Amino acid sequence: xxEVQGISKSYGGVQALSLCDLxxxxxxxxxxxxxxxSGKTTLFNVITGxxxxxxxxxxxxxxxxxxxxxxxxxxxxxxxxxxxxxxxxRLSVLENVLVATQRSEGWVRGLLRLAGSASERRRAMxxxxxxxxxxxxxxxxxxxxxxxxxxxxxxxLLVADPAVLLLDExxxxxxxxxxxxxxxxxxxxxxxxxxxxxVEHNMEFVMTLCDRVTVLxxxxxLASGTPEEIRANPxxxxxxxxxxVAEEAAAQDARAKRSQISVGAAAAAPQPTAPAPILRVxxxxxxxxxxxxxxxxxxxxxxxxITCIVGPNGAGKxxxxxxxxxxxxxxxxxxxxxxxxxxxxxxxxxxxxGVSLVPQIHSLxxxxxxxxxxxxxxxxxxxxxxxxRRLAAVQELFPIVVERAxxxxxxxxxxxxxxxxxxxxxxxxxxxIILDEPSMGLDPTTRGIVFDTVAHMNxxxxxxxxxxxxxxAGLRLSSHGVVLENGTVRLTGSxxxxxxxxxxxxxxxxxxxxxxx
Amino acid sequence: MSATAxxxxxxxxxxxxxxxxxxxxxxxxxxxxxxxxxxxLFPLAENSDQGTMSIAFFALIFMASVTAWNxxxxxxxxxxxxxxxxxxxxxxxxxxxxxxxxxxxxxSIMWLLPLCGLAAGVxxxxxxxxxxxxxxxxxxxxxxxxxxxxxxLATNLSFTGxxxxxxxxxxxxxxxxxxxRFYYVALVLxxxxxxxxxxxxxxxxxxxxxxxxxxxxxxxxxxxxxTRVKLAAFVLSAIPVGIAGGIxxxxxxxxxxxxxxxxxxxxxxxxxxFIGGIGTISGPLLGALxxxxxxxxxxxTFSTDGLYLIIYGxxxxxxxxxxxxxxxxxxxxxxxxxxxxxxxxSASAEPAAGTGVAGVAPQ
Numbered sequence: 001x002x003e004v005q006g007i008s009k010s011y012g013g014v015q016a017l018s019l020c021d022l023x024x025x026x027x028x029x030x031x032x033x034x035x036x037x038s039g040k041t042t043l044f045n046v047i048t049g050x051x052x053x054x055x056x057x058x059x060x061x062x063x064x065x066x067x068x069x070x071x072x073x074x075x076x077x078x079x080x081x082x083x084x085x086x087x088x089x090r091l092s093v094l095e096n097v098l099v100a101t102q103r104s105e106g107w108v109r110g111l112l113r114l115a116g117s118a119s120e121r122r123r124a125m126x127x128x129x130x131x132x133x134x135x136x137x138x139x140x141x142x143x144x145x146x147x148x149x150x151x152x153x154x155x156x157l158l159v160a161d162p163a164v165l166l167l168d169e170x171x172x173x174x175x176x177x178x179x180x181x182x183x184x185x186x187x188x189x190x191x192x193x194x195x196x197x198x199v200e201h202n203m204e205f206v207m208t209l210c211d212r213v214t215v216l217x218x219x220x221x222l223a224s225g226t227p228e229e230i231r232a233n234p235x236x237x238x239x240x241x242x243x244x245v246a247e248e249a250a251a252q253d254a255r256a257k258r259s260q261i262s263v264g265a266a267a268a269a270p271q272p273t274a275p276a277p278i279l280r281v282x283x284x285x286x287x288x289x290x291x292x293x294x295x296x297x298x299x300x301x302x303x304x305x306i307t308c309i310v311g312p313n314g315a316g317k318x319x320x321x322x323x324x325x326x327x328x329x330x331x332x333x334x335x336x337x338x339x340x341x342x343x344x345x346x347x348x349x350x351x352x353x354g355v356s357l358v359p360q361i362h363s364l365x366x367x368x369x370x371x372x373x374x375x376x377x378x379x380x381x382x383x384x385x386x387x388x389r390r391l392a393a394v395q396e397l398f399p400i401v402v403e404r405a406x407x408x409x410x411x412x413x414x415x416x417x418x419x420x421x422x423x424x425x426x427x428x429x430x431x432x433i434i435l436d437e438p439s440m441g442l443d444p445t446t447r448g449i450v451f452d453t454v455a456h457m458n459x460x461x462x463x464x465x466x467x468x469x470x471x472x473a474g475l476r477l478s479s480h481g482v483v484l485e486n487g488t489v490r491l492t493g494s495x496x497x498x499x500x501x502x503x504x505x506x507x508x509x510x511x512x513x514x515x516x517x
Numbered sequence: 518m519s520a521t522a523x524x525x526x527x528x529x530x531x532x533x534x535x536x537x538x539x540x541x542x543x544x545x546x547x548x549x550x551x552x553x554x555x556x557x558l559f560p561l562a563e564n565s566d567q568g569t570m571s572i573a574f575f576a577l578i579f580m581a582s583v584t585a586w587n588x589x590x591x592x593x594x595x596x597x598x599x600x601x602x603x604x605x606x607x608x609x610x611x612x613x614x615x616x617x618x619x620x621x622x623x624x625s626i627m628w629l630l631p632l633c634g635l636a637a638g639v640x641x642x643x644x645x646x647x648x649x650x651x652x653x654x655x656x657x658x659x660x661x662x663x664x665x666x667x668x669x670l671a672t673n674l675s676f677t678g679x680x681x682x683x684x685x686x687x688x689x690x691x692x693x694x695x696x697x698r699f700y701y702v703a704l705v706l707x708x709x710x711x712x713x714x715x716x717x718x719x720x721x722x723x724x725x726x727x728x729x730x731x732x733x734x735x736x737x738x739x740x741x742x743x744t745r746v747k748l749a750a751f752v753l754s755a756i757p758v759g760i761a762g763g764i765x766x767x768x769x770x771x772x773x774x775x776x777x778x779x780x781x782x783x784x785x786x787x788x789x790x791f792i793g794g795i796g797t798i799s800g801p802l803l804g805a806l807x808x809x810x811x812x813x814x815x816x817x818t819f820s821t822d823g824l825y826l827i828i829y830g831x832x833x834x835x836x837x838x839x840x841x842x843x844x845x846x847x848x849x850x851x852x853x854x855x856x857x858x859x860x861x862x863s864a865s866a867e868p869a870a871g872t873g874v875a876g877v878a879p880q
Contacts, residue, residue, distance in 0.1 A: 048738060050734065050738070069737070070734070070737040070738040071737050071738070071739075071740050071741060071742055071743070073738075074737075074738055074739060074740040075740055079738075079739075080738060082735065086732050086734075086735045087731075087732075087735075088727070088728050088731035088732055088735070088736075089731050089732075090727070090730070090731050090796075091724070091727055091728065091731060095724060095727075098724060099724060099725065099728045099736065099739055099741065100739040100740060108749075110720060110721040110722035110725065110746075111716065111717065111720045111721075111722040111723075111749075112716075112720065113720060113721050114719055114720065114721070115719060115720055115721045115723060115724035116721075116724075156739065157739070160739070160740065
């Protein structure tokens with residue numbers, strides 16, 4: 001249905017795509033995988049007309065559409081979502097869905113007709129119901145959580161009934177249960193005749209869902225075939241999947257190390273008492289505008305451990321982190337850090353006490369160099385010698401800070417940017433590091449590196465509070481787990497307990513899952 | 518007025534949210550009727566004071582202009598700082614046509630006003646085609662550049678009378694009806710412009726404009742013909758400004774390049790829009806009413822020294838500090854969160870939102 005032949009595209013000196021081929025058969029669910037920076041999103045942009053290729057051809061149902069404008073491509077029946085989800089923030093959720101019902105219509109006619117006829121509204125509500133957002137129809141899209149935005153983006157495409165849907169990381173930052181639902185929805189739509197092309201790093205998602213998988217590496221097509229063929233392909237293993245195995249091993253390694261530590265501690269103190277919590281969240285309620293998103297949340301974060309918060313999208317995880325770091329005020333309850341109340345302090349003051357947040361969305365200054373970005377982390381410190389010492393320590397931990405020191409942050413891949421963000425946050429030598437979905441959007445190899453780094457930062461004496469949608473990997477890494485649902489704490493326990501909890505497992509971790517390889 | 522007024526999922530009467538919605542809709546209607554009544558009856562109350570009537574006239578001219586400006590800049594998010602081009606075009610159109618066609622002074626000249634709108638609208642097509650190739654900051658600069666080109670043209674072309682400007686046919690209306698008649702003409706323009714703004718806001722076209730405001734690239738990827746939609750909005754927003762320029766020129770009786778193409782006009786539109794709250798219908802009206810009356814009053818009171826400018830500036834800073842998003846959105850937000858909290862902080866608005874929409878959701 002979509003045929004891509006010999007597409008090449010470069011930005012400045014960087015060759016993003018070189019003679020890339022791709023074929024999406026009608027009625028298929030095709031997967032597109034590859035390491036970060038292999039050109040998957042660029043290929044999407046070329047197909048949908050956002051970017052022009054230097055050479056090559058894109059055909060849709062046999063007709064060349066190379067270089068057509070995005071609105072024309074959409075009219076032909078190709079809809080797409082974006083990797084960093086984009087919604088119309090100041091329109092309501094329903095209005096967001098209505099936008100795509102209005103296609104190809106003269107503006108005079110558009111001016112004389114109400115936005116959304118009764119039947120269009122009904123259809124839009126059906127789509128919202130389909131993705132489970134119907135109850136939020138009149139909320140502003142800007143107030144939705146990250147995962148909800150993904151669903152909204154999907155609903156607002158579906159309403160226009162495109163023949164092909166191009167999904168750019170539909171499962172990134174989405175809860176495992178929701179991922180299963182999403183896969184279910186995609187299968188349903190596929191049965192109803194829709195063709196899919198999916199870019200995704202979640203291997204289980206891709207391998208179980210897709211009929212065909214194409215692997216990109218460094219802008220070129222590395223392999224193409226059924227999931228089984230791809231899994232068995234040594235070249236693919238080398239370029240991409242190898243990390244999955246490594247990740248598994250690393251996590252087990254880290255856990256073994258930790259259990260040794262705790263065994264050692266237990267030997268020293270026969271009556272193991274829980275270490276004093278470094279952070280205590282007591283009965284906190286908070287929210288934006290009208291309602292409370294967090295309702296009476298109580299969590300202790302043990303010093304020296306890794307605490308992982310899991311829960312469905314919209315459970316309030318990011319809101320909790322914003323509340324702890326002072327970006328959002330508590331309405332009731334207190335937050336104590338090392339026994340002192342910190343709620344009510346300005347974000348800068350909380351940072352000054354040693355609580356540092358690495359946010360979900362990439363937050364480097366794109367036009368500054370890697371070195372400058374890292375140094376920005378210490379801009380509040382006036383002691384030059386201290387900054388130099390910290391920088392040296394950080395450079396040792398993160399070789400990338402030295403290797404790519406003078407390159408612009410924007411030129412790094414997603415995983416590399418994550419590492420630089422970690423490096424920047426360490427410049428203040430925080431005792432509590434808060435990570436919001438550190439592995440989102442990373443390929444398996446890079447994800448393994450990021451998780452290793454998290455474990456390493458922990459073993460060098462820092463307490464970590466982690467929000468992770470890759471819940472299994474996150475909990476495996478963690479000493480403590482917290483399940484947050486609908487703004488309340490559903491369960492707490494050791495990482496292992498939460499991971500193995502029968503009910504929680506089924507509800508939030510997407511059921512029992514066999515390792516991919 | 519509220520952000521979702523046009524598209525709430527068919528507020529169901531009987532549910533809690535439906536009641537709130539229909540009640541606030543009633544309130545909006547009431548405000549519209551009262552405002553219109555005040556607008557119509559105002560000259561009767563102020564019959565004796567011609568100074569106040571002239572202030573009111575200028576306020577209406579700006580209310581229409583800012584409302585029109587908002588149709589483009591407020592809904593699409595593109596900040597245009599060159600609408601004085603259309604204002605001046607309207608002013609010169611009425612002066613030139615009235616003189617060339619020997620239209621007798623009096624009401625008959627008012628029939629030239631649609632022509633002023635037409636001239637501004639037609640002019641907006643090429644200007645828009647050029648300017649809308651750019652975005653954000655560059656767009657702002659391009660519109661400013663257009664403005665200076667037209668001011669220079671008005672000063673240097675032969676048919677515009679150069680720096681000497683143009684005179685309009687002398688209007689021998691009696692002093693005490695003069696202001697009042699112009700007031701009503703301007704009021705009609707305000708009402709028509711507000712209706713246009715309201716229609717755009719509720720329409721499919723308006724939804725596309727607001728989608729462009731929030732994320733133009735994505736809107737394009739969802740089939741919105743962005744260039745066409747932006748250009749149409751630009752033209753629609755130029756027309757009432759042209760007419761306002763025509764009324765204003767006839768009211769004054771003579772026009773000059775510096776006054777018809779006035780950079781302060783551009784800035785005033787943006788300031789009034791921002792203070793009232795851009796992207797809303799009532800915001801531009803409120804902003805123009807408050808700022809223009811205040812400025813005229815201050816000018817009348819402290820005409821010789823620049824004191825009024827200082828007071829004007831201080832007020833502007835105060836509003837920006839206290840209500841950074843503009844009066845109407847800030848107040849609406851406060852009302853919303855006050856309403857949400859009223860039942861008690863623990864029983865938040867969450868259940869209300871749920872039931873309200875569930876009531877209309879398809880099975």
